[in-house]
Amino acid sequence: MEIWLKSIIxxxxxxxIRDLIDIAIVAFLIYKGTQxxxxxxxxxxxxGLLLILICYLIAKGLELRSLKFxxxxxxxxxxxxxxxxxxxxxxxxLEQMGRTKISGLSVFSSSQLDEKDEEKAWREAINAxxxxxxxxxxxxxxxxxxxxxxxxxxxxIKTGTIINATPSAEIIGNLFFPNSPLHDGAVIMRMGxxxxxxxxxxxxENYDISKQLGTRHRAALGMSENSDAIVLVVSEETGxxxxxxxxxxxxxxNPETLNSFLEHHLIPEVNNDSGEKKSVFRRILK
Numbered sequence: 001m002e003i004w005l006k007s008i009i010x011x012x013x014x015x016x017i018r019d020l021i022d023i024a025i026v027a028f029l030i031y032k033g034t035q036x037x038x039x040x041x042x043x044x045x046x047x048g049l050l051l052i053l054i055c056y057l058i059a060k061g062l063e064l065r066s067l068k069f070x071x072x073x074x075x076x077x078x079x080x081x082x083x084x085x086x087x088x089x090x091x092x093x094l095e096q097m098g099r100t101k102i103s104g105l106s107v108f109s110s111s112q113l114d115e116k117d118e119e120k121a122w123r124e125a126i127n128a129x130x131x132x133x134x135x136x137x138x139x140x141x142x143x144x145x146x147x148x149x150x151x152x153x154x155x156x157i158k159t160g161t162i163i164n165a166t167p168s169a170e171i172i173g174n175l176f177f178p179n180s181p182l183h184d185g186a187v188i189m190r191m192g193x194x195x196x197x198x199x200x201x202x203x204x205e206n207y208d209i210s211k212q213l214g215t216r217h218r219a220a221l222g223m224s225e226n227s228d229a230i231v232l233v234v235s236e237e238t239g240x241x242x243x244x245x246x247x248x249x250x251x252x253x254n255p256e257t258l259n260s261f262l263e264h265h266l267i268p269e270v271n272n273d274s275g276e277k278k279s280v281f282r283r284i285l286k
Contacts, residue, residue: 052071052074052075055067055071056071118191118192121193122192123263123267124192125189125193125266126263126267127259128168128171129145129167129172129262130258131169132168132169132173133172133234133255133258134255135169136176136234137234137239137240137241139239141176141178141234142216142234142236143172143187143232143233144216144231144233144234145187145232146188146201146231147189147262149227149229149230151228153190153229156188156201156223157188157196159185160182160185160188160197160199160200161196161197163175163195164193164195166193167189167192167194176234181198182197183198185198185199185200187199201220202219202226203219205222206225214236216233216235216236217233220242221247221249224246225246228246230244230245230262231243231244241258243261
């Protein structure tokens with residue numbers, strides 16, 4: 001017991017600042033990796049891999065030669081198997097790593113709007129969305145609106161028709177009105193403007209989605225799983241307004257809660273006192 005205690009004390013006394021930084025980075029990577037696979041298909045696969053690892057350790061400890069041989073060969077080809085099986089999750093993880101706020105700085109941004117002008121444009125767009133979706137909801141007209149964020153949706157936009165219109169409740173209603181030329185598909189909003197209509201979205205690969213949700217909701221979830229876009233949905237059966245974001249569907253929005261949600265996520269950050277942009281350092285940290 002004393003030997004173990006001395007070993008632990010020696011390890012603790014030998015720790016320096018580099019070791020602490022190393023531990024912190026590894027802990028952060030493990031935490032972010034856990035977040036990426038949590039409640040996804042990858043989460044179940046990770047559990048399976050942990051079970052294989054446990055079996056290998058048991059076989060090695062008890063010297064079970066046959067089981068040890070099988071587990072060793074399984075683990076030898078494990079890296080290739082991971083790349084194949086986790087391909088969608090790895091792609092999604094790399095996309096999320098690329099969605100850093102540094103891409104929102106002026107040197108990377110495609111928008112040359114002043115921050116106050118951008119805020120005004122988004123407030124007008126949000127008001128139009130809330131009014132338009134309220135009308136669609138009351139009339140039980142299905143709708144699918146994708147609000148582009150840092151991840152550009154050029155490939156999705158190519159599947160539709162460019163309209164580049166200033167948003168209004170009337171235009172939104174006309175776009176989704178049954179049997180109208182562009183009602184079938186999604187509308188893409190870029191920088192506060194209705195940029196494209198009649199676009200086709202990827203369906204979600206999540207097999208745990210409720211059977212009550214139709215193709216429109218599955219498309220919304222699929223889009224939110226493959227980008228950082230905010231996707232608004234109106235159910236054709238119930239008129240319920242829902243929002244899909246980062247693979248999670250939140251339902252039962254009304255005009256007030258919808259307005260509050262969109263303002264929180266879309267209005268540029270401005271200091272209350274001076275109206276100036278927050279520092280570059282703070283924007284990157286967030």
